Amino acid sequence: MLKTIEKFIIKSKYILPNSLRSLSTATTIDEREIKNFEKHSESWWDQGNEGNALHSMNFLRVPFIRDGLIDTCIVNEKYQDTAAPLTGLKILDVGCGGGYLSEPLARLGGKVVGIDASNNLITIAQEHANKDKSLNNLTYMVSSIEDFSSKNQEVFDAVVASEVIEHVNDQSRFLNECVKCLKPEGSIFLTTINKTLLSKLFAICVAETMGILPVGTHEYDKFVEPHILQRMLEDNNCCTRIIHGMFYNYITNNWSWVSDTSICYAVHAVKTSS
Amino acid sequence: MIKTHVLNAIFRQSLSKSAYRRFATSTALNSENHYDIIVAGGGMVGSTLACTLSKNPKLSNRKILLLEASKDFNWKPTEKYSNRVVALNLNTRKLFERIGFWKHIESVRYSPVYKIQAWDALSESMITFDSSNDTEEVAYIVENSLILYAASIENKSLHNLNIINEARIKSCNLAIHEDDEIRVELENGTSYTCELLLGCDGVSSKVREAMGVQYVGWNYKQMGLVATLNLSEDTEENTIAWQRYIPTGTIALLPLNTKQSSLVWCNTKDNIQKLLKLPPEQFVDELNSALWKQYERNDIVNQATKFLNNILRTLDASSNIMQQLPPNICSIEQSSRAAFPLGFGHSANYIRKGAALVGDAAHRVHPLGGQGVNLGFGDICCLDEILGNAVYSGRKLNNLLDLRKYETARQRHNVPTMLALDGLQKLYTTDFTPVVLLRSLGLQITHALTPVKRAIIEQASH
Ligand SMILES: Cc1cc2nc3c(=O)[nH]c(=O)nc-3n(C[C@H](O)[C@H](O)[C@H](O)COP(=O)(O)OP(=O)(O)OC[C@H]3O[C@@H](n4cnc5c(N)ncnc54)[C@H](O)[C@@H]3O)c2cc1C
Numbered sequence: 001m002l003k004t005i006e007k008f009i010i011k012s013k014y015i016l017p018n019s020l021r022s023l024s025t026a027t028t029i030d031e032r033e034i035k036n037f038e039k040h041s042e043s044w045w046d047q048g049n050e051g052n053a054l055h056s057m058n059f060l061r062v063p064f065i066r067d068g069l070i071d072t073c074i075v076n077e078k079y080q081d082t083a084a085p086l087t088g089l090k091i092l093d094v095g096c097g098g099g100y101l102s103e104p105l106a107r108l109g110g111k112v113v114g115i116d117a118s119n120n121l122i123t124i125a126q127e128h129a130n131k132d133k134s135l136n137n138l139t140y141m142v143s144s145i146e147d148f149s150s151k152n153q154e155v156f157d158a159v160v161a162s163e164v165i166e167h168v169n170d171q172s173r174f175l176n177e178c179v180k181c182l183k184p185e186g187s188i189f190l191t192t193i194n195k196t197l198l199s200k201l202f203a204i205c206v207a208e209t210m211g212i213l214p215v216g217t218h219e220y221d222k223f224v225e226p227h228i229l230q231r232m233l234e235d236n237n238c239c240t241r242i243i244h245g246m247f248y249n250y251i252t253n254n255w256s257w258v259s260d261t262s263i264c265y266a267v268h269a270v271k272t273s274s
Numbered sequence: 275m276i277k278t279h280v281l282n283a284i285f286r287q288s289l290s291k292s293a294y295r296r297f298a299t300s301t302a303l304n305s306e307n308h309y310d311i312i313v314a315g316g317g318m319v320g321s322t323l324a325c326t327l328s329k330n331p332k333l334s335n336r337k338i339l340l341l342e343a344s345k346d347f348n349w350k351p352t353e354k355y356s357n358r359v360v361a362l363n364l365n366t367r368k369l370f371e372r373i374g375f376w377k378h379i380e381s382v383r384y385s386p387v388y389k390i391q392a393w394d395a396l397s398e399s400m401i402t403f404d405s406s407n408d409t410e411e412v413a414y415i416v417e418n419s420l421i422l423y424a425a426s427i428e429n430k431s432l433h434n435l436n437i438i439n440e441a442r443i444k445s446c447n448l449a450i451h452e453d454d455e456i457r458v459e460l461e462n463g464t465s466y467t468c469e470l471l472l473g474c475d476g477v478s479s480k481v482r483e484a485m486g487v488q489y490v491g492w493n494y495k496q497m498g499l500v501a502t503l504n505l506s507e508d509t510e511e512n513t514i515a516w517q518r519y520i521p522t523g524t525i526a527l528l529p530l531n532t533k534q535s536s537l538v539w540c541n542t543k544d545n546i547q548k549l550l551k552l553p554p555e556q557f558v559d560e561l562n563s564a565l566w567k568q569y570e571r572n573d574i575v576n577q578a579t580k581f582l583n584n585i586l587r588t589l590d591a592s593s594n595i596m597q598q599l600p601p602n603i604c605s606i607e608q609s610s611r612a613a614f615p616l617g618f619g620h621s622a623n624y625i626r627k628g629a630a631l632v633g634d635a636a637h638r639v640h641p642l643g644g645q646g647v648n649l650g651f652g653d654i655c656c657l658d659e660i661l662g663n664a665v666y667s668g669r670k671l672n673n674l675l676d677l678r679k680y681e682t683a684r685q686r687h688n689v690p691t692m693l694a695l696d697g698l699q700k701l702y703t704t705d706f707t708p709v710v711l712l713r714s715l716g717l718q719i720t721h722a723l724t725p726v727k728r729a730i731i732e733q734a735s736h
Contacts, residue, residue: 056675058667058668058669059667062668066668082332083333084335085666103668104669105668106668108666108668132670180299253675
C-alpha cells in the first residue's frame with residue numbers, strides 16, 4: 001500500500017503540473033510546481049510507456065471519459081462500438097503534459113487540443129505524437145488555461161484535467177476557466193487526490209521525508225475533497241454525475257474502480273445549459 | 275466566431291504538420307506493404323483469427339494481412355470424408371456461428387456428439403462425459419478441410435483483410451524500441467511491416483523463433499494414425515465418441531454419420547509403421563482386436579475396482595451401469611490411412627512487444643482429449659476481445675499491457691489442460707499395477723462424481 005502510493009506519486013510528478021507558468025499575470029499556475037516537473041521531463045515516454053502508473057491509469061480514465069460522453073448522448077450512435085466512438089467531438093486536455101491522455105482520446109476520433117504551460121513537455125508530447133501517423137486530429141499548444149479560455153469560449157464538448165487541480169494555485173478560478181471552454185451540456189472530467197489523513201500520510205509525510213519526492217512536490221493544502229470539488233463545480237454551473245474512487249495496485253500496475261474515494265478519485269460533471 | 279477561428283487555425287496547423295510527417299516517413303516505408311496486423315500462417319487457427327478480427331466492429335478500420343505458405347485453398351466438399359477431423363467444443367461452435375463459419379459447415383455436414391465414453395483396457399473402469407441431459411451435444415466432429423473451406427468463403431468477402439498465398443515467411447524482425455515497426459520477410463524477397471504480428475504458423479513457428487522465447491517440447495515416442503472407418507452395422511445413431519486406453523496408446527473413434535467413424539489411433543512408432551503397411555482387411559482385424567481384446571487383468575486391480583463399485587453403488591453414485599458397446603468396424607475407406615508424429619510443446623511466453631502466438635505455435639498437445647485446436651480457438655476469442663477493448667480505449671494494438679492480459683488469461687487455461695492431457699497420456703501408457711490401480715479407481719470415481727466431470731467438461735469447452 002505504502003509503496004503503491006509512493007510509486008504513484010513519483011510517477012505523478014512526471015506528468016502533473018502543467019497548466020502552470022505563464023503568459024498571463026493573474027494565473028493559476030504555480031511556478032514551483034512547474035519547475036519540479038520539468039526536471040523530469042526527459043524521462044516522460046522513454047521508460048517504456050507501459051510500466052508507468054499514469055499510463056496504466058488510462059485503463060480507467062479513457063473508458064471513464066468515453067462512457068461518460070456516451071451517457072450524455074452527444075456521441076453519434078453510428079460511431080458507438082466502433083474504433084472511433086468520439087468522432088466529431090472536440091476535447092480539451094488541460095495540463096496534458098507529455099500527452100499520455102491526449103493521444104488515446106485522439107485515437108478514439110476526438111479532435112483533441114492538449115495545452116500545457118511547460119514548453120518542454122509540449123515539445124515531448126508533439127515529438128511523440130509525430131511518430132503515429134494516425135494522430136492527425138491532435139494539436140498541442142503551450143498555454144495557460146486563462147489565456148486559452150479567453151479565446152476559446154464554449155468551443156469544446158469535453159474538458160479533461162487529469163491529476164492537475166491539486167497543483168494549481170486558485171482551484172476555483174482554474175475550474176471556472178476550464179468550464180468557460182465548454183459548450184452548454186458539455187462534460188468536464190477531473191481526476192485528483194483527496195484531502196484525507198491517508199493521502200496526507202502517503203503523499204507528503206512518507207514520500208517526502210523518505211526523500212522519494214523532493215520536499216514540496218505535493219502541498220496538502222491543495223488537495224481537494226470530493227464534496228468541495230463538487231461544490232466548486234456547482235458554483236460554475238456544472239452538475240456532478242459521477243464520483244468514483246480509484247485504487248492503484250503497485251504490484252500488478254493495475255488501476256481499479258473502488259467505492260472508497262479517500263485517496264484518488266474521478267469526477268464527471270456536466271455544464272447546465274443556462 | 276473568433277473562437278472557432280482560432281480552433282480551426284490550430285487544426286489546420288496540425289494537419290499540415292501531419293502531412294509533412296507522412297511525406298517524411300513514406301520514403302522509408304512503402305505504405306502499400308504496411309498493415310496494422312499481420313497474421314502469420316493460414317491454417318485452421320490463422321484463417322479463423324483473421325476472419326474474427328476483421329469482423330470485429332471495433333477493428334473494422336484496421337488493415338489486416340494473412341500470409342500462408344501453401345497454395346490457394348480450393349477444396350470442394352465431396353461425398354468422401356476427409357481423414358483429418360477435429361472434435362470442436364461448444365465454445366468453438368459459438369465462435370463459428372458468430373463469424374459466419376457455422377452456416378457453411380451446417381450446409382455441408384458435421385456430426386454431433388452426445389457422449390464421450392472412455393474406458394481402460396486393463397480394468398473395468400469406464401468414464402462417460404455427457405451433458406446433464408442426453409439431448410445436449412458436447413462436441414461436433416468436423417473435417418479440417420471443411421473448416422478451412424468455410425474460412426475461405428467468409429474471408430473473401432472482407433474488405434479490410436488481404437490474403438496472400440504461397441507466401442512462406444523466412445524471418446521476422448521484432449520491435450525493440452517503443453515505436454519500432456515489425457518487419458516480416460518472405461522467402462521470395464518481399465517484405466511487409468506491421469504494428470502487431472500474430473504467429474499462427476504452427477508447431478515450428480517462425481514468429482516464435484524470432485521472439486526468442488523459451489519453448490519446452492518433447493516428442494512422444496508415438497505417432498497418430500488416422501483413417502475413415504466403415505461400421506459393421508448401420509446403427510440408428512452414431513453419436514458417441516469412443517476412446518479406449520490400451521497399454522500401447524489410445525484408440526479414438528469419432529462419429530461421422532450412421533455408417534462411418536473417423537479413427538485416431540495413437541501407438542508406438544514401430545507399430546504405426548506396421549499398421550500403415552498392413553493390407554486393409556488385416557488392419558481392420560488388428561483394430562477390432564485392439565478395441566475388443568480382453569487384456570489380462572491384474573487381480574489386485576480387479577478386486578479394488580469391484581470393491582469401489584460396490585461402495586459407489588451403496589452411495590447411489592452409479593458408475594458402470596450404463597456401459598454401452600463400441601461399434602464393430604467392417605472395413606476402412608480406401609487410402610484413408612495416414613500417420614502424424616505426436617508431441618507436446620509449450621512456449622513459456624505467448625507474447626513480446628508487438629507480437630503474440632496463437633494456436634499450435636504456442637501450445638501443442640497430445641490428441642488424447644481432442645483439445646488441440648479448441649485451445650487455439652479459445653485463444654482467438656480471448657485475443658479478439660482484448661484487442662477490441664484496447665482499440666475502443668484508444669490504445670495501440672501492440673500495447674504490452676493488453677498482450678500480457680492475453681498471455682495470462684490463456685496460460686491460466688491452457689497450461690492445466692495441457693498438463694492434464696500430458697499426464698493422462700503418461701498415465702495410460704503403462705501397465706505397472708499401482709498406476710493401473712490408481713487410474714482405474716480415478717476413472718471410476720470421476721465417472722460417479724457428476725460435479726467433477728462437469729468441471730472437466732467445462733474446462734474442456736473454454
Ligand atoms: C493425428 C492428429 C490428430 C488430431 N486430432 C485433433 C482433434 O481431434 N481435435 C483437435 O482439436 N485437434 C486435433 N489435433 C490438433 C490440431 O490438428 C491442431 O491443433 C491444429 O491443426 C492447429 O492449428 P494451427 O492453425 O494452430 O496450426 P497448423 O494447422 O499447423 O497451421 C499452421 C499454418 O501455418 C502455415 N505456415 C507454417 N509455417 C509457415 C511459414 N514459415 N510461412 C507461412 N506460413 C506458414 C502452414 O502452412 C499452416 O497452414 C490433431 C493433431 C494430430 C497430429
